[in-house]
Amino acid sequence: MANTPYPESYYAASANAVPPRPSLQADVETDVCVIGAGYTGLSSALFLLENGFRVTVLEAAKVGFGASGRNGGQIVNSYSRDIDVIERSVGPKQAQLLGQMAFEGGRIIRERVARYNIQCDLKDGGVFAALSAKQMGHLESQKRLWERFGHTQLELLDERRIREVVACDQYVGGMLDMSGGHIHPLNLALGEAAAVESLGGSIYEQSPAVRIERGANPVVHTPQGKVRAKFIIVAGNAYLGNLVPELAAKSMPCGTQVITTEPLGEELAKSLLPQDYCVEDCNYLLDYYRLTGDKRLIFGGGVVYGARDPANIEAIIRPKMLKAFPQLKDVKIDYAWTGNFLLTLSRLPQVGRLGDNIYYSQGCSGHGVTYTHLAGKVLAEALRGQAERFDAFADLPHYPFPGGQLLRTPFAALGAWYYGLRDKLGF
Template sequence: MHSSSYPDSYYAASATPAPTRPLLQGESETDVCVIGAGYTGLSTALFLREAGMQVTVLEAAKVGFGASGRNGGQIVNSYSRDIDVIERSVAPRQAQLIGQMAFEGARIIRQRISQYGIDCDLRDGGIFAALNTKQMRHLEQQQRLWQRHGHDQVELLDREQLRAMVASERYVGGSIDRSGGHIHPLNLALGEAAAVESLGGLIHEDSPALRIERGTSQLVHTPQGRVKARYVVVAGNAYLGNLLPELATKSMPCGSQVIATEPLDAALAASLLPQNHCVEDCNYLLDYFRLSADNRLIYGGGVVYGARDPADIAAIIRPKMLKTFPQLRDVKIDYAWTGNFLLTLSRLPQVGRLGENLFYSQGCSGHGVTYTHLAGKLLAEALQGQTERFDAFAQLPHYPFPGGRLLRIPFTAIGAAYYDLRDRLGV
């Protein structure tokens, strides 16, 4: 009997029909047990099955239940902290490897969609919108930085060029990454799950991992069964709980809120985003928006540290939407939902292994759609003995949040408020 259900989101309401996947009962044995059926876990499982390894995926709720099925649906390159930040803190070879991989996740997504025929409303083109001249200078620097690492698909936009793509008076300019884009995120996850199963991989829903017996062969226990595996990959991110206590102090679940309007008149929708690109601004606490396949505006933003669900999501996000598009003041909001992502102090992903045969990747810090697909490839490579690219991330330094678990939320909120004030002042 399945007990979990998706949140009342637009994505859940418009999702591709999916089969009922059985919960794990009794004992099972496999090469690799993957914990979590979000993008990280599914990407890992798919790469491993393509390499011929047996894979069992354990999902506490449903495929794409967490951030993978709730996010803004935007394909954005690089990481939550860009390559230049990484270059200042690691050795040149490590920085070179991470820079080379910054644009790989988007390519993996498109390859998966094409190879497995995944219907997830893929549209090309992602816009970064600058609210002031400081942010515009940042975009100019970013273009040069990405070009230096081999990515030449970014074009700068002046105010008039941006205004032709985004019907808002808020922005002084921006840039467009032609290799960016947007998708229906839950349908992407469901399509990837179907691809895993088409190759013989097993996925068990409503089967949370309660504990891991570590050893040469590891046992992952669920409420009604257990899996014996040579390797375990932990990919639970913000929904992992305390399964791995040694990681819990170095990360913090955070909530992000999203709304979807009623379907807009086709002419109105086309007037807002004439080329149907997705958009994110350049603030520290950024807003992001795009059109759905049925002409709804999907608009998200804001962060709730500690992943507390706000009482009225629409009351938080609708004013942001109207500040960008006052022409939508009479439009109804049909859906409002929240989802959790995992934040690290450095804003860079945490990747590594515990012992010889337990691997993990987590902490995309709000920038996970592309990175998680890359992470699956890196984890699969590492399990097959190819560790150079995996180690480039595993060697990044990570630290506990100041104040421990008790004070990490207020300390982080104070820091975010400082950067938010800088954004507002344009300094």
């Protein structure tokens, strides 16, 4: 059977050592079969195991192979569409419940790191950087909105203050969220997988789900085995393929690109980001960056609709990095990679149930590090019969992309071009 390794990323090169995991070679029975060993699947598995369920996790490649092990590593609160947009769409009652959950994912990550002693370079503090007065006005409104839902660890930064936290002269101001932060994302996933196994859960790598046999006792088939379960959680996101056709129709894999410099040394690294916060700008097609534990700069941005791999990632991202930090013009890039996230038309996550026993969460739309950890808790609650928070997500309206799968990529790319033009013109 084919063995799928990690992509050649900084994260894979600096991952904590873990024992090899077997592929599924037999027929097994369990309470819950989780498809996908990324954050959604691992978070679900942990919460279920902590509540007495037997759990088996199937992973097509390796733990954290997809977006969970390739992302920018930033802990960012709320959703890809903020609570005010949700409120206009679904009304105040449902929005109130979703708003209360918008800041929970980061707390779950920190609790997991502490409880299971996960070594993932966790650092507190994330900055939203404004490139215009209009964007600064949006951050002022966002602060009021988040504080309305009880989130108070926020500070508006004027032009002088933002210079103290990031050595970039593009920004007119920003907002610091001390409950934001950053992590080594693959090491977080590997630590959560070890926690799953410490509680008696089973994880099979190189074991793609190739078919789901639906029914009262559903069965997930892999190339060399099968899992019979009471419940299934589908957590493949952008790497699910067409395993569940009704989920593929309402979402689109998209690629984002990331580069990592050579080690900068303590002095240069501290001059760029003196407090070691992570940063993202406020553009629609945003750039994001942070320091690693060994003082490299990770810089990401750009979106490739339809999840193609660009021929030269460094050529796309390095100019963005140098626009922010021209002092890095002679710094070597050691790693460049791409990873897929799953976009929905509404840019809100899709949560639901197929039949009585197949649950799913997908479509974080580029905002997944915190949301996926919340999703695992919400899915586990639903399997335990506590469905109020699950229903709040499941009742969000979702739509297929115009033109179906054939035209979804050009339509989305056209929309991104429009918003990218607005960013450049300062609208």
